[in-house]
Structure formats: structure tokens, C-alpha cells
Amino acid sequence: MSEQAKIGDVIVAELSKAADKDRNILAVTSDSRGSASLAPYIKKHEEQLVEIGIAEQNSVTVSGGLAHSGKRPFVFAPAAFLTMRSIEQVKVDVSYSNNNVKLIGISGGNSYKDLGATHHSLQDLAITRAIPNLEVYTPADQYQAAKLIQYLAISNEPAYVRIGKVALPNIYSDTKNAFIKPGKANIVVENGTDVALVSSGETLHIAIETASLLKMQGINATVVDLVSIKPLDIELLNQLADKTNLIVTLEEHSLYGGLGSAVAEALSPRGDIKLELLVFLMNQ
């Protein structure tokens, strides 16, 4: 395996493998087959592709109907449009009706950079976290993405997956423990209890690099991969809070409602934790 990979490519390859075995798997796209890198999937499974055209709301609603009829639709669309333009369809036609639809938000966060704020998705985790009956994931490397898709291809739970655009370095050495189950976080660096860095997705490798820099300064960090944003590994977060002096979260998202908020909400009932909002903005 290469040392880095684009998560979108891995998801498409893994979905194609799942489609080999299950003809009910469908890729649903709103004229986003190019940006979702679906070409290898289409080459093998053109009959398992549903093109909706530029109509993200309808892509979710039609997928609700497909899922109701036993299909396993994976909707690929830019995260910004999928989670904001289509959010009522996600709430009603996926979550509320309990239709087994998987939503793949591509080019999440600031991936689209100079294309502007219409295409940025810095609220998607806040929005999807607030929808009941919807799992939320942010895979951080190729092994984790592959294992996550293997799970999603057979699970019956509605889910949202947010991925970015650039290639991400390997964090795990294989798929085995890269994604264990919904609600399970992974400790990926265990240098000590001076500080815990909690992150996921595209920023997890930055947390790991930060832990290395801290170690050179004599500060021992633990790094936690919160791949499952919802459900959340509350048990692990509490263990961290028990034995760590400081917890810092890193994410590519608005301060409101994202991973940091999820951690703060999970730990706030303890009453023994001081929460501080310190904002560091990175310039890409």
C-alpha cells in the first residue's frame, strides 16, 4: 500500500468490491461522478449507478424510496450541498422514516478552498450530529476508510460520512483495528498524560505530528482518533479526562457543534472539568 491515499478513491474502490457481492448496493450521484471519483466503480457496475442530475434534495429522497425497496444506496455529493441543501430530506426521508441510506459528503471542510464559501462545508458535523438515527463518521486514512465502508455496506443504519479532497498519510498499518465499530474511538499515540489531542478525519495526522513536536519539548501527549463522531466513545473520553491534565481538540469545522462541541458535551456532566474555548485558525 502507498504511504498516502485519497479517501474518496478508497471509498469508491471498496464500494465497488461490495457491489461485486451485493447487487442491491447503489451509488447515487447528483452529477458528481467526477468529483466523487466514481469512474472505477462505474466501469464495473454501471447498472448499479443512479444519476439524479443536479438535484441534491431529490438524490436523498429517491434514495429513501430505493432503500425502502431493499436497495442499499450510497449518495455521493459535495458535503456542503448534501448536508445543508438536503437536510430536511435527510431528516425526514432517511432518519425519521428509518431508510438505510448512506450519505457520503465529499470535499468536506475547506476542501474546495478558492471556490468559495458556497462550496465550503464547515457546519456539516453540527447539522448531522443533531439529526437522530444518523451515525456520523470522519475517516482519517485509507485503511480506516476501507474498513468503514466494509461495515457500512452491510449495516442497516443510516449514516453520514464526511471526507476531504487531498491524499492523507497512513495512520494505521492495516484495516484490522482501523475502524472497530460505531461509537469506538482509537488511541493512536500514547506518549503520556500531559495532554490528550482529540481529532479525526483530515486533521488527525496533524494531531499526530503535533504530538511528536510536543515530545521533543518534553510534553507527553496521547492522541485519540474520534472516527465515530456519532455515536461517541464517551467511556474513552471519560478515561482521558480522569488521567490527563489537558484535552485539546483539533478539527476542520466551525467551533459550533463539531467534534470539539461533541467532546465538551460528553464531558460537561462531570463538573470537574474547566472548558476553555481557545481558537487557533490554520492558514492552508
Next chain:
Amino acid sequence: MDTKMLELKAAQMRLATWNMIYKAGTGHTGSDLSCADILVALYYTVMNQTPQTFEDQNCDHYIQSKGHAVEILYNVLADRGYFPKTDLESYSQFNSPYIGHPTNHVHGIEQNTGSLGHGLGLASGIALAGKLDHRGYHVYTLMGDGEQAEGSVWEAAMFAGNYHLDNLTAIIDHNKLQISGPITQVMNSESLTAKYEAFGFNVIEVNGNDISELVNSLKKQNHTGKPLLILANTIKGRGISFAENKAEWHHKVPSDEQYQQGVKELKTIIGGLKNE
């Protein structure tokens, strides 16, 4: 079931719905009465779905996009045996599954609706799945005419036309009134026939309060290679003289006096049909 029996059934469903709304103090009276004949046609003679075959993927499907007309749907489902009629005594009460819009917690209801503009897309997804899997079922969805202002309706219409979903029949309960007044004044959607034809539908216009016309158009084999749109011209509040063609009855509950008068009128209709 012959036409007279279906007409009688529709009148009885109107009376059961009128009673239910009065007792609960809530309901979309005008909308329920408007589409009673459509639901009776679908559930008593057109669709092959029954309480026993409801879970069978090969049976016909029904998605009620105009979810607010749920009281008439509940009564039709109960009468068809999807659940005991006595269940409806809990309608609109705390913890009852029989709430003011359809949910799939109720046996016989496939998808949760209420927010308008979802049914045609859901039905299109089910119809496409039927095509992909070569299943012989037909999918029906009922929309309101006020609902036609929702943009998502037209995303779904474009999709259904593009995929030639001739196993899909969309019905518009065209009573020409919405909560704020006449459709033509609130947001003019005319001509719906021209619009749906332009989106790739075969359009048939019928009297939506005439069971015979409804059954004929719903049962007719569709050889057009296009989805079917039935523009069902109806009367909002149909069956209660003082509620007919009145936008105010969209979500209005009868007073004691109105209730008694309505019961009298519906019983007269029922009596007349029984004597024919």
C-alpha cells in the same frame, strides 16, 4: 366491489373521519373529505396490497405525500383491517402512533410524510427499485395541488420522466384551495397538465369525486412508457354542504352544531346509497 358499494364506502369513511376529527378536536377536515374517493378507489379495488401482503416487496405501494389528510387514510386502513378500528380512539393523544401526519409506526403506512414535496421523490425511488429488480408492482402517490409550489416536486417529476417510470402513478387532489385561499391567488400552478406533460408524464384529468372515473383511470394499463399523472378535480370538504369549497375548512374542526348537521348530511347520503 361495484361502484355503488365503493361510493357507500367513501361516504362511510367520510362520516368516520368527521366523527374522529370532532371527537379529537383536530384534523384536516377539508383535505380528508376531498380525497376520500381517491383513497377508497385505491385501497378497495385498484391496489393489490392487503394487510397480509403489506410487507411483501412485490405488492403495490402507496405514499401519501399530502400527509395532512391522514385522518381519512387512518379510517380506510382500519376499515381494510390493517389495525383494529378501536385503535383510532387514541388519535392525536399523547403516545399514540395515530398522530396528525402519517408515520410508519402505523401498520399500513410505508413512509413518514407531512412536510410537503417528498412523496413523489419517494415513490419514484420505489418505482425505480421495482424496475431495477424487475418486480411487477405499481407505485401510487397522492399530492395536494397547493403542494405543487414545492420545488422538490419538480426535481422528482423531472427524475420520474427521465427514467420513464411507467410503474408510477401520481395523483393530484386538485381541489383548487389551500389553507390561505384559492391556489390561483396564493401561487398559481396552472397549467398542471401542461407542466407535467412537459416533464415527461402522461396526464389524465378526471372527476376525483367520481369513483367510477377514478377506478377506470387508475386501472387502465399504462402503455405510454411514461409515468402517469392523474389530475383529480375534487371539491374540498366534499360531502358536507357548508364545508364544500371553503378554504377555511382546510384545518377546521366543527362546532357542536356543525358536527350534528354534518352527521345528518352524511347519514342522508349513506341512507340514499343503501336504498339504491
